[in-house]
Amino acid sequence: MADPMKIRASMSGDKVEVKVLMSHDMETGQRKNSKGETVPAHFIQHVSATHNGKVVLSAQWGPAVSKNPFLSFKFAGGKAGEKVQITWTDNKGEKRSDEATIS
């Protein structure tokens, strides 16, 4: 199981600014190990962010997204004390969800 995400959600004017740091290798499938064997691709394909059951951002990623991906975006309609949930799924079917309270 992958390590938890670091999520920070804070009010920025009337919008909620969400910053997420995920813990994932994001192997491209291009790299070779010390024996010259190709390291199989292993990367996050889907990311979605929900607030009060409504999707506020969804993303599809390729292996070109950096290791331990960072994501930041803003959405309207949130209030301090409410929760934002982030979920990712990778190409091996692994999944992780974490949530943060808007401050």
Next chain:
Amino acid sequence: MNDDRRRVLKGTGGMAVMGLAVAAGLLKPQAASAQAWNKEAFATKNVNDTVKAMGGSSGAAESKDIVISSPDIAENGAVVPFTVTSRLPKTESIALLVEKNPNALAASFDIPAGTEAGVTTRVKMGQTSNVTALVKADGKFYYTTKEVKVTIGGCGG
């Protein structure tokens, strides 16, 4: 007598747990297929092909209302920060493409109503390349391009 009853209870308990696990297993693929990964788009080599794979038939138009902010020179190609902001009305999605990477499309974001048309993320760049931000707004595709120089490549060895 008593022992038998226990065994029966245990047995049914186990069955119920199995049933739940199966139900959970059945639900998973459904949730995943709701937003299938666009394999075709992620295999494209250039901007035009990506637009086609994402369902844009008439290509993309250059727009000054899309802003890419990133370093002009990235020292480490493994981690190049990008912020793409679109001022186009009804922005539906934002995609980031690195032309000289093995596959051009790096990431694509769907922007629902109420979410600001701007995302920040970090991508890998194999070498100095043009980077294109592709925005779908009101059903049409728009793009803007910027060159980013890379000192040390971030793909492969």
